[in-house]
Amino acid sequence: MSQPSLRELEQHDAFVGRHIGPNDAEIATMLAAVGHDSLEALTDAIVPALIRSGTNAAAAPLALPESLTEEEALARLRAIASKNQAFRNFIGQGYYGTHTPKVILRNILENPAWYTAYTPYQAEISQGRMEALINFQTMCADLTGMEIANASLLDEATAVAEAMTLARRSARSKSNTFLVAGDTHPQTLEVLRTRAEPLGLAVEVARSTDAFHQKLAAGDYFGVLVQYPASSGWIADWSADAEAVHGHQALFVFATDLLALTLLKPPGEMGADIVVGSSQRFGVPLGFGGPHAAFMACRDAYKRSMPGRLIGVSVDADGNPAYRLTLQTREQHIRREKATSNICTAQVLLAVMASMYAVYHGPEGLARIASRVARLTAILAAGLRRLGHATVHASAFDTLCIEPGDAGPAILARAREARINLRVRGNGSICISLDETTTRADVETLWSVFAADGAALPSVDALDAQAPSLIPDALRRTGPFLQHPVFNTHHSEHELLRYMRALADKDLAMDRTMIPLGSCTMKLNATAEMIPVTWPEFADIHPLAPAEQTEGYRQLIAELEAMLAECTGYDAVSLQPNSGAQGEYAGLLAIRAWHRSRGEGHRDICLIPESAHGTNPASAQMCGMKVVVTKCDASGNVDVEDIRRAAEKHSAHLAAIMMTYPSTHGVFEEDVVEICEIVHAHGGQVYTDGANMNALVGVAKPGKWGSDVSHLNLHKTFCIPHGGGGPGVGPCAVKSHLAPFLPRAGIPGGDQDDRTSRGGMVSAAAYGSASILPISWMYVTLMGATGLRKATQVALLNANYVSKRLAPHYATLYTGRNGLVAHECILDLRPLEKATGISAEDVAKRLIDFGFHAPTLSFPVPGTLMVEPTESESLHELDRFIDAMIQIRQEIAAVEDGRLDREDNPLRHAPHTALQVSGSEWTHAYPRELAAFPLPSLKLQKYWPPVSRVDNVHGDKNVFCACIPVDAYRERTA
Ligand SMILES: *Cc1c(COP(=O)(O)O)cnc(C)c1O
Numbered sequence: 011m012s013q014p015s016l017r018e019l020e021q022h023d024a025f026v027g028r029h030i031g032p033n034d035a036e037i038a039t040m041l042a043a044v045g046h047d048s049l050e051a052l053t054d055a056i057v058p059a060l061i062r063s064g065t066n067a068a069a070a071p072l073a074l075p076e077s078l079t080e081e082e083a084l085a086r087l088r089a090i091a092s093k094n095q096a097f098r099n100f101i102g103q104g105y106y107g108t109h110t111p112k113v114i115l116r117n118i119l120e121n122p123a124w125y126t127a128y129t130p131y132q133a134e135i136s137q138g139r140m141e142a143l144i145n146f147q148t149m150c151a152d153l154t155g156m157e158i159a160n161a162s163l164l165d166e167a168t169a170v171a172e173a174m175t176l177a178r179r180s181a182r183s184k185s186n187t188f189l190v191a192g193d194t195h196p197q198t199l200e201v202l203r204t205r206a207e208p209l210g211l212a213v214e215v216a217r218s219t220d221a222f223h224q225k226l227a228a229g230d231y232f233g234v235l236v237q238y239p240a241s242s243g244w245i246a247d248w249s250a251d252a253e254a255v256h257g258h259q260a261l262f263v264f265a266t267d268l269l270a271l272t273l274l275k276p277p278g279e280m281g282a283d284i285v286v287g288s289s290q291r292f293g294v295p296l297g298f299g300g301p302h303a304a305f306m307a308c309r310d311a312y313k314r315s316m317p318g319r320l321i322g323v324s325v326d327a328d329g330n331p332a333y334r335l336t337l338q339t340r341e342q343h344i345r346r347e348k349a350t351s352n353i354c355t356a357q358v359l360l361a362v363m364a365s366m367y368a369v370y371h372g373p374e375g376l377a378r379i380a381s382r383v384a385r386l387t388a389i390l391a392a393g394l395r396r397l398g399h400a401t402v403h404a405s406a407f408d409t410l411c412i413e414p415g416d417a418g419p420a421i422l423a424r425a426r427e428a429r430i431n432l433r434v435r436g437n438g439s440i441c442i443s444l445d446e447t448t449t450r451a452d453v454e455t456l457w458s459v460f461a462a463d464g465a466a467l468p469s470v471d472a473l474d475a476q477a478p479s480l481i482p483d484a485l486r487r488t489g490p491f492l493q494h495p496v497f498n499t500h501h502s503e504h505e506l507l508r509y510m511r512a513l514a515d516k517d518l519a520m521d522r523t524m525i526p527l528g529s530c531t532m533k534l535n536a537t538a539e540m541i542p543v544t545w546p547e548f549a550d551i552h553p554l555a556p557a558e559q560t561e562g563y564r565q566l567i568a569e570l571e572a573m574l575a576e577c578t579g580y581d582a583v584s585l586q587p588n589s590g591a592q593g594e595y596a597g598l599l600a601i602r603a604w605h606r607s608r609g610e611g612h613r614d615i616c617l618i619p620e621s622a623h624g625t626n627p628a629s630a631q632m633c634g635m636k637v638v639v640t641k642c643d644a645s646g647n648v649d650v651e652d653i654r655r656a657a658e659k660h661s662a663h664l665a666a667i668m669m670t671y672p673s674t675h676g677v678f679e680e681d682v683v684e685i686c687e688i689v690h691a692h693g694g695q696v697y698t699d700g701a702n703m704n705a706l707v708g709v710a711k712p713g714k715w716g717s718d719v720s721h722l723n724l725h726k727t728f729c730i731p732h733g734g735g736g737p738g739v740g741p742c743a744v745k746s747h748l749a750p751f752l753p754r755a756g757i758p759g760g761d762q763d764d765r766t767s768r769g770g771m772v773s774a775a776a777y778g779s780a781s782i783l784p785i786s787w788m789y790v791t792l793m794g795a796t797g798l799r800k801a802t803q804v805a806l807l808n809a810n811y812v813s814k815r816l817a818p819h820y821a822t823l824y825t826g827r828n829g830l831v832a833h834e835c836i837l838d839l840r841p842l843e844k845a846t847g848i849s850a851e852d853v854a855k856r857l858i859d860f861g862f863h864a865p866t867l868s869f870p871v872p873g874t875l876m877v878e879p880t881e882s883e884s885l886h887e888l889d890r891f892i893d894a895m896i897q898i899r900q901e902i903a904a905v906e907d908g909r910l911d912r913e914d915n916p917l918r919h920a921p922h923t924a925l926q927v928s929g930s931e932w933t934h935a936y937p938r939e940l941a942a943f944p945l946p947s948l949k950l951q952k953y954w955p956p957v958s959r960v961d962n963v964h965g966d967k968n969v970f971c972a973c974i975p976v977d978a979y980r981e982r983t984a
Contacts, residue, residue: 026077026797029534029789030804031884037804040811040885044830049803053709055828056806058680061710072708073576077794080538086791087784090569091547093562098452099296099552101433102409102443103241104166104195104774106269106291107550109446113503114293114366117510118359120544122731125359126520126535128527129735130321132854132864133334133960134921135953138513139362139734140333143321145496146289146305146365148972152491153271154264154285155278156307158971160318162289162361162736163353164588166265167201167774169286169304170235172317172351173263174202176284176308177233178211179315179350182259186210189231192217193240196757197774198265202235204753204770208602208634226251229258237265238277242402242441243409245274245485252281268292268305268364269446270407272373272380275485284308291445293367294360295544298563299553299775300588301737301782303357303364313337313969317351319735323974324965327919328926331974331982332957334965342624347637352591352628355725355740359733370506373492379446383408384481385474387444390453392477393468397461402439406480409443411435417462424459431555432459494973495980516956518863519734523953524883524891526812528834528866528876529623529674531704531726535785538792539729542784553775563780570783573790574728574741577798578700578720579711582749584742586771588778590701593721593740594629594668596772600719600744600751601666601695602633603769607751613665613693617656619648621675621870626668626699635665646675646824646836653685657692664694671698671712672705674870676809676834677826686716695719700743703727704880705806705833708799719744728786737779739786804881805833808888812877815892819899823874834878836871837895843873846905848917850875853898858921859944860894861953890947897944911935916944924954 027033032040037049046052054062078086099107110119118124130136130143143161150159163169174188188206190199192215199215206213214231216222226234234255239245248262255262264277264285269292271277277285290302308316314337322336342349368376387408391401394412402411414421418438425432433441442456450470457467492498500506519525525532542548551560571583587593598616605613616635618626620642627637640656641649648669657664667689672678679685686696698712700720704727706712712720724730725738732738742752754767756776777783793801813822813835823836839850850873854864866876879888901917904910914935916922922941932938943949973979 024077025080025536025538025792026800029536029793029797030801030881031808031887032804036885037807040807044807044810044814049800049807052807052810053803056826056830056832057678057709058827060683061715072795072798074573074790074795074798077797078791080792083788083791084538084541087542087788090562090565091542091545093565094547094551095559096546096550097429097431097555097559099431099555100442100444100456101431101552101554102441103433103554104197104288105296105299105552105554106443106445107296107447108291108293110293110295110363111367111370113506114363114370115544117507118363118366120540121514122521122535123514123517123519124362125540125731125733127517127734128525128530128532128732128863129358130335131867132858133332134855134858134955134957135518135863137333137956138516139358140321141513142362142365143358144323144333144971144973145369146361147321148494149365149368149492150268150289150305150307151972153268153276154266154282154307155276156282156285157310158313159305159307160316160320162357163286163304163306163318164357164592165300165302165774166195166286166288166304167198169306170198170263170265171201171205172306173235173284173286174206174211174233175209175351176312176315176317177261177263180312181232181261183232185230185232185260187212187214187231189225189234190215191222191236193242193244194235194237194265195241197771200757200771201774204599204772205632208599208632210634226254231258231260233261233263235263235265239267239270239407239409242411242435242439243406244403245405245407245481247275247280247485249280256281267407269376269380269383271487272377272491273384273481273487274407275487284312289361289364292364294363295549295781296552297549297781298551298560299777299780301357301360301779303361315350318353318356320971322965323970324961324968326957326961327959330957331978332960334960334962336965336969336971342628344624346624347627347631349624349628352595352625352632353589354591354625355589355738356736358735359737362734366506366510368492369497369500369509372497372501373490375501383444383446383448384479386448386453388477388480389470389473390442390444390456391480392473393453393457394460396468397457397465399460404480405482405485408445409441412440412442412460413438414440421460428455428459430455430459431552433554495976496973518861518953523862524879524887525863526865526877526879526891527863528676528836528878529701529869530732530866531723531878531880532732533704533729533880534882535729535731536789536792539785539788542788543782548781548784563777566783566787567777567780570787573787574722574743577707577711578703578722578743579713580720580743581713581746582744582752584752584755584767585739585783586753586755586773586776586778587721587740587742588773589736589738590721590723590740591625591629592772593742594625594699595632596742596753596769597697597719597721597744598629598633598635598666599769599772600742600748601697602635603751604695604748605665610693613663615660615663615665617653617664617667619669621646621648621673622668622670623674623699623701630668642675646673646677647679647681648673648685650681650685654688657688657694661692664689664692666695666697668697668699670702672702672832675824676831676836676876677824678832680827683715690716701726702833705802707802708795709802713743713745719748724786729789730782730785737782739779739782801881808879808881808883809833809835809877812879812888812892816895819896823871834876837875837877839875840873842902846902847912848902848905849873852917852920855959856898856901856917856920857894858955859916859942860948861951862891862894893945916941921955921958923956923958926958
């Protein structure tokens, strides 16, 4: 017997075989089931030759290294991470040090029960994370003093931009100007300008208080923004200004800080209409800029035009309180280009962390943290004054501003030596922001940095007795906040641990079941990919840290950009957008800017096939483009002739086509190259929505078949977990002619500013959600060129296997060449609904009784389920899902032939709770056992939904978006 070679033995523990669900023997079985001999043959049968790598010189195989083992990849990344230097940060400007409670770090941020969950569209299996988000909403509403708050936005700067457009939608003023008080974070001003310009709005910045008051009195604005506390630290009562703003039929927007608001008079008591900010300093690491959850709170009157997601309380079929996404759920899919925003993926995981931080510390704990920060700030100020540095402003919460004059350079040199980062502003003033992590020793170090040589340093204890508070009495918060029991119960670690576990246990995430959501690509988020995210070398870097401290991040970013360019065939990549929709926006802005640079700024028509994801038209609208919808043919393909007609008709004004490839109908259109040619011939650009890249990596490259720009969803194809609805990263990848128009990486003149890009910033931080980029870097490194291609091929195989095995039971709506689907298949439930009254939604809910998360419901075709198994699901898991679907089909057949009642059957009443099936009373026409254990395997392993079917209509009619009333809450937790 020949013994295996060392090479072969070394191959054994390759990551590729862990990431890809089926092993080679199972792949062979599945190939036989779909009627092909090899993965290559299957790929050839599915993917049009014109675009396929290998067959077309333009689409060469991936020029990426071969796979590394987990240990090798982590060691490489360690070496990169160690090139970052974590200085003590006093930069502030929207990003502050914070202690992530370890119990939250490990049991939320590092816990797959939380990070592998999906956006809570299926309410019954998402009650746990929705409770956490209701806590977030309650926390934001309470602290800001507003009536209602949403469950996270992408970052503070984009939240301000959303507030601006909400104000424009809601204000009666006819002005097109948004007035901004000058002392606002610079990144906020940048993003505001980017967002305002294509909409024809003007951002007017009042550089001084006098200028602000003059403009305020003049009244030419629809909205006014102030930062409270101001970017350089001072605090003021804006109540009188609110009256002026309202007198001019405009809305008053506050950008604020949640920690400060535990001590300060809330904006809601000063006449605010909309309040936004970041919840980062509630326990979420700096991470070189993100991901962090922003929030928006507003008056109740504006709730129906609020952007982002809102969790509401409704009732379930038994009348018990149950959470659900309310109002604008999937709003873009319904309202398309008239949608209030393009936000789809937001920052759920980070919002959950921030809410748990508040649950853990409670109102007193938060106020104590804030008071310590405020006290240290007051002591620091008093000491600086002794050292000859008067602060510019008399009031402060955590930030002081100093005008050091000639001493500036020496101070900055000493700071560098002490490994301290300070904020230096354009006018030479220096700002110091303190935070939860600041110690007495830090304050002493800061004094030594500011002290002239030989000067005696003050003492913290001595100054504590003397330093006056910097918060004016009139600006102190007087009312209570976070009174709800949830914020006053779980303060011991055991209590919080169990609360978080109890919530996680209510939910289905990928740690329990496949989540076969078409278009969402819920693939493995490998532990080795996740581990680097919380390394301090990545977590503790301020986004505005000097470039020489962020060498590791720069290398990581440059390498990942190159990997993604290679996978897509484009020339340049921006990692700034922090969601897919944000990437769409950045890409369309680049197209718009390119047309303008050629004197063709009048081009504003964007063709979008009717099958497109709702964010596409919503993003086009935000770029000031007009959407022209094109048709799809009977087999689900985009209709080339309709595109040709539309391109001809709008030839002079054609800006772009936005198409998803392979389409959201799950097919590889043969005509994609021709479509690119048609659009180019009429002067337009081709935008390919890359959300379906999981069907393409290693097989075909959009940048090589004629597309000009794509966004990717790293939280789909490249393994960043969905986090229950965010974070995400939506890189924008472009051909070279568009590269100069990508978002600028950093505030102009700032340290991160890369001057090669001319585009405006679309996110607050230069590299968006930088701290989760290691996940995608790890994925590509672990898979290598061959592994990535195989992953795509198995994704195609898994989808076809599901479609084929379910074919006798459910029709797949659209197929492409050779009767095959791409990486997902649409199961058409409409004929069954016609015959039996059983809807796709009933099937989705019945799957919960089998312990499965439903496939995508009614997108892109109403009345259907779209299944995307991904390459990570094993044959065993696929068969488990298929068995459940077949069993459900048999139940539908029983309804069809009268063995089950048309109304009183387990499908219509699904899902079934433990309470229902174990209740003394059982009135249904079908047995309890069928309700709860429709397959024998469920007797060994059973998921019980905490609520029965949630009433959507009741929820939208009775919008209630805060923690449930105390009595009902007590009843549930007693
Ligand atoms: C997921 C998805 C998007 C939006 O991505 P987000 O990250 O949620 O903003 C856009 N288009 C398609 C086809 C998608 O599947």
